[in-house]
Amino acid sequence: MDSLTIAPALISVDAPLDGFLDWGAPPPLKxxxxxxxxxxxxxxxxxxxxxxxxxxxxxxxxxxxxxxxxxxxxxxxxxxxxxxxxxxxxxxxxxxxxxxxxxxxxxxxxxxxxxxxxxxxxxxxxxxxxxxxxxxxxxxxxxxxxxxxxxxxxxxxxxxxxxxxxxFSNETLNFTIWADDPLGEPALDHKTLWMVYRPGDIVFMREKRLAFSFKEMSRLNNSDWKLFGHHIDFDGSEYGFREINVSIKAYDGYKLLRELNAAPFNRLPESEQQALKKELMARGRRFIGLREKQYLWYDGKCNLWPDSSQTAVKSRIVVDHMAYKTWGSRAPEVFLEDGKTKFGIDAVQEKISEKELMLCSKAVLGYCLKDNRWAVFDIDSISDISFDSEAFGALMFPEEQKKQILSLVRVHEDDRLGFDDFVKGKGRGMVFLLYGDPGTGKTLTAEGISDHCKKPLLRLDASTLGTSVGSVESGLTKTFKLAERWQALVLLDEADIYLEQRKSKNLTHNGLVSVFLRVLEYYQGILFLTTNRINSFDRAFMSRIHLALHYPPLTHHSRRELWYLFLKRASPDSAESLRQAGALDKFANENLNGRQIKNLVRTASALAFSSDSSADGRISQEYIEWALQPMKQFETHMASVFQREQEGDRHRREESAVAEEDQKHELQDDEDDGFQRSDEEEYEEDEEEEDNLEENEPTPMEQHDSSSDQSSDDEDDEDEDSDTPPAKRQRVDY
Known part of the structure; x- marks a missing residue:
C-alpha cells in the first residue's frame, strides 16, 4: 500500500476541500x-x-x-x-x-x-x-x-x-457474612479471595515473614491464585521496587484470612498488626543501614551462588551490594522495575515512609568468607561479630615477635607513615612469611591478628586459586582488590607451590611464580604466607617479605598451655580442675600439634554434652582419654604402615643393589671368558699354522730344484717385466 493511501473507514469525508487538493498531508482522521x-x-x-x-x-x-x-x-x-x-x-x-x-x-x-x-x-x-x-x-x-x-x-x-x-450480588452477600462479621474472625472461600486484595494494600507472607504491596492477581487454570506485587530493594546504588509473586493453593470450604500464606495485612488481628508493623519497620531501618559495606556474622540459611537451593552457613560475612554487583557479575543481579526508582542512596533515610519501611526486602547481598563465595543472605540471620580479643595474646611465640607484627600492621594502617615505591602504586603492601611444622600456630596467627584488628580475613589456597597461570592471576587480582576495598587481611595457606624455586625446564611453574610476584608487587594490603618448607624457596621473594617468623615444634610447656587454652574456651571450670589435677601435664606428654589438641578438645566437649551424666558440658579426664584413644590407635597404625613402607623400600633397595652387583659379576665373568677363549684360539691357530708349514716344507733336493727353477723364472720375469718398478716385482718367500 502506498504511504499516502488511507483506509476509507478512517477518513472523515465531511471535511470541505474548497476545490483545492492538499497533497502535502492526509485528510483528518476520525x-x-x-x-x-x-x-x-x-x-x-x-x-x-x-x-x-x-x-x-x-x-x-x-x-x-x-x-x-x-x-x-x-x-x-x-x-x-x-x-x-x-x-x-x-x-x-x-x-x-x-x-x-x-x-x-x-x-x-x-x-x-x-x-x-x-x-x-x-x-x-x-x-x-x-x-x-x-x-x-x-x-x-x-x-x-x-x-x-x-x-x-x-x-x-x-x-x-x-x-x-x-x-457481585452473591459474592457481596457471602463476603458480608464471612469476612465482615464484627463478632467473628474474617474468613473466606478460595473463589472469592479477590475481594480482600485491593491494589496498593500490604500483603504479609507468613512463612517468609516478608511484606509487599499488592498489585494484581489471577487464577491459574481456575485453581490456584497467583498474587503479584512489589517490595523495596537495593541494587547497590539506588532503592526501587522489585516484582514479587506468591501463590495461594486451592482449598475447600472457608479459611481464616490470618491463616493464609499471603494474608491481607489489614485483615489480621489488631494486636498482630501492631507487632508486625514494629518488626517490619525495624527490619526496614536495618536494611537501609546495610547499604554500605559491613563486616558481620551470619548464622542461618542462604543462597550461595551458583547453588539455587539454600545452604546452612555459620560464617563471618561482608555485606557489600556494590561489590556483589561488580565482582559477582555471574551471580543473579537485582533488577528494579522501570520507572519505579524511589530514592538515591543518600536521601533514602529522609524520604522513606513507615509503609515503605515495612516493604523493604530482607535479602542482603555480600560475600561468605568461609566458603569464598558470593551469597544472598537473610537479614534476620545477620548479627554483630563477637571478636576474640584473647586469641592473639594466647599465641605460643615470643612477645617480641608479637610486638613486631602489631607494629608493622599499625604502620601499614597509618597513612601518615605510608611509603611508596619509585613507581607509583608499587611497594605499599605488607607481607608476612610464617614457616614451620604443621599445627604450630601459623594459621592461628593470621586469625588472631584479624580479630585483634577487627578486620576480615580472606583465605586462599591452591584449591581456590588453581594451578594455571590464568586462574592464579585472576584469583589473586580479584582477592587483592576486595581486600583493599574491605581493608581485609589476606591469608595464602600452604603457599609452597607459588613460592618454590623456578627451574629452567618447568615453564608452567615458572609462570605461576612470575605471575604471583607481579601481582604481589602492586598489592597495597596485608598478606600472610604460610609454608611448611623453605628449602626450595625462590630467592625473588626474599625482597618482598617484611617479616619472616619461624614456628618451631611445640615443647611440653607449649602443649600444656594449648590444652589449657582450648579447654578454657570450651569449659572454663573443666580447664581449671584438670590443671589442678595434673592431667594437663599428662596430656602434654603426647606428641601432638596444636590442631590435633584443638580437635581432641572439641571431640571431648561433644562427648560431654551427649552424656546424660554431664548435661552441663563439663569435660572430665575420662572424655579426653576417650577422644585420645582412637587418635593414638590411628597414629600407631600409620606408624606401622609407614615402617612397613620404609622396610619395603629398604628391601627393594637392597634387592636392587644385589641385582646390580650380580649383573656386574656376570659381565666380568663374560669378559674373562672372552679373554680365555681368545688365548686358546690364538694358540690353536699358531699350532695349526706350524703344522701346515711343516707339511709344506720342501726336501733339500726339492729346495735345490725349486731354487734353480725359481732363478730361471725370475730371469724370465725380469726380462718380461722390465718396465715394472722393483717394489711391485718383489716377492715374499716363506
Whole structure:
C-alpha cells in the first residue's frame, strides 16, 4: 500500500476541500469508536460473541435487537460482551465503559486509571470489574459530590455502582457474612479471595515473614491464585521496587484470612498488626543501614551462588551490594522495575515512609568468607561479630615477635607513615612469611591478628586459586582488590607451590611464580604466607617479605598451655580442675600439634554434652582419654604402615643393589671368558699354522730344484717385466 493511501473507514469525508487538493498531508482522521454523544445514554447493553461455522467471530445483541446495533452500543454508557469459545462454553466477559462521566470518576478515584486518556479512549475491563468493588467507597463519595453540581453526571456514576452491586450480588452477600462479621474472625472461600486484595494494600507472607504491596492477581487454570506485587530493594546504588509473586493453593470450604500464606495485612488481628508493623519497620531501618559495606556474622540459611537451593552457613560475612554487583557479575543481579526508582542512596533515610519501611526486602547481598563465595543472605540471620580479643595474646611465640607484627600492621594502617615505591602504586603492601611444622600456630596467627584488628580475613589456597597461570592471576587480582576495598587481611595457606624455586625446564611453574610476584608487587594490603618448607624457596621473594617468623615444634610447656587454652574456651571450670589435677601435664606428654589438641578438645566437649551424666558440658579426664584413644590407635597404625613402607623400600633397595652387583659379576665373568677363549684360539691357530708349514716344507733336493727353477723364472720375469718398478716385482718367500 502506498504511504499516502488511507483506509476509507478512517477518513472523515465531511471535511470541505474548497476545490483545492492538499497533497502535502492526509485528510483528518476520525476514530470509528468515538461517535457523537458516545456513552451519554445512561444504560447497560449486552452482547454475545460467538464463532460461526467458518471459524469467524461475530457479535449479536443479547436480549433484543436494535436497528443499528453498533451505533446503539457506542452511545450506551455501559456495554457488556459475553465471549463464548468454539465449543460454545463460557470464556469471559468484557465491560466497555464509554460514559465520559463514569470515565472521569474512575480516573479520579482508581489509581490504575489516573493517567488514562479518557478523551480518546473508552475503558475496557476484561473479566470481573473488581476495581469497582475495591474502590466502591471512593466512587460513592465522588458521585455524591458530583450530583450536587451535575445531577445527570451523578446519575451515571450511580448507574455504574448499581451495575457493580448487581454483578457481585452473591459474592457481596457471602463476603458480608464471612469476612465482615464484627463478632467473628474474617474468613473466606478460595473463589472469592479477590475481594480482600485491593491494589496498593500490604500483603504479609507468613512463612517468609516478608511484606509487599499488592498489585494484581489471577487464577491459574481456575485453581490456584497467583498474587503479584512489589517490595523495596537495593541494587547497590539506588532503592526501587522489585516484582514479587506468591501463590495461594486451592482449598475447600472457608479459611481464616490470618491463616493464609499471603494474608491481607489489614485483615489480621489488631494486636498482630501492631507487632508486625514494629518488626517490619525495624527490619526496614536495618536494611537501609546495610547499604554500605559491613563486616558481620551470619548464622542461618542462604543462597550461595551458583547453588539455587539454600545452604546452612555459620560464617563471618561482608555485606557489600556494590561489590556483589561488580565482582559477582555471574551471580543473579537485582533488577528494579522501570520507572519505579524511589530514592538515591543518600536521601533514602529522609524520604522513606513507615509503609515503605515495612516493604523493604530482607535479602542482603555480600560475600561468605568461609566458603569464598558470593551469597544472598537473610537479614534476620545477620548479627554483630563477637571478636576474640584473647586469641592473639594466647599465641605460643615470643612477645617480641608479637610486638613486631602489631607494629608493622599499625604502620601499614597509618597513612601518615605510608611509603611508596619509585613507581607509583608499587611497594605499599605488607607481607608476612610464617614457616614451620604443621599445627604450630601459623594459621592461628593470621586469625588472631584479624580479630585483634577487627578486620576480615580472606583465605586462599591452591584449591581456590588453581594451578594455571590464568586462574592464579585472576584469583589473586580479584582477592587483592576486595581486600583493599574491605581493608581485609589476606591469608595464602600452604603457599609452597607459588613460592618454590623456578627451574629452567618447568615453564608452567615458572609462570605461576612470575605471575604471583607481579601481582604481589602492586598489592597495597596485608598478606600472610604460610609454608611448611623453605628449602626450595625462590630467592625473588626474599625482597618482598617484611617479616619472616619461624614456628618451631611445640615443647611440653607449649602443649600444656594449648590444652589449657582450648579447654578454657570450651569449659572454663573443666580447664581449671584438670590443671589442678595434673592431667594437663599428662596430656602434654603426647606428641601432638596444636590442631590435633584443638580437635581432641572439641571431640571431648561433644562427648560431654551427649552424656546424660554431664548435661552441663563439663569435660572430665575420662572424655579426653576417650577422644585420645582412637587418635593414638590411628597414629600407631600409620606408624606401622609407614615402617612397613620404609622396610619395603629398604628391601627393594637392597634387592636392587644385589641385582646390580650380580649383573656386574656376570659381565666380568663374560669378559674373562672372552679373554680365555681368545688365548686358546690364538694358540690353536699358531699350532695349526706350524703344522701346515711343516707339511709344506720342501726336501733339500726339492729346495735345490725349486731354487734353480725359481732363478730361471725370475730371469724370465725380469726380462718380461722390465718396465715394472722393483717394489711391485718383489716377492715374499716363506
Amino acid at each position: 476514530n470509528p469508536n468515538m461517535v457523537e454523544e458516545a456513552g451519554l445514554i445512561c444504560e447497560t447493553v449486552s452482547f454475545d460473541s460467538f464463532y460461526n461455522s467458518s471459524g469467524d467471530r461475530f457479535i449479536l445483541p443479547a436480549g433484543q435487537k436494535y436497528k443499528d446495533k453498533q451505533k446503539r452500543g457506542l452511545k450506551s454508557a455501559l456495554s457488556v460482551t459475553t465471549h463464548w469459545d468454539r465449543e460454545h462454553d463460557f470464556s469471559h466477559t468484557v465491560l466497555d465503559i464509554r460514559s465520559p462521566h463514569m470515565k472521569a470518576a474512575l480516573k479520579a478515584t482508581v489509581p490504575e486509571y489516573a493517567s488514562f486518556n479518557i478523551a480518546n479512549k473508552h475503558i475496557s475491563i476484561r473479566g470481573g470489574p473488581w476495581c469497582l468493588y475495591h474502590y466502591r467507597q471512593e466512587l460513592r463519595e465522588y458521585g455524591e459530590k458530583l450530583t450536587k453540581r451535575d445531577y445527570e453526571a451523578g446519575m451515571h456514576v450511580h448507574h455504574l455502582l448499581s451495575y457493580m452491586w448487581e454483578t
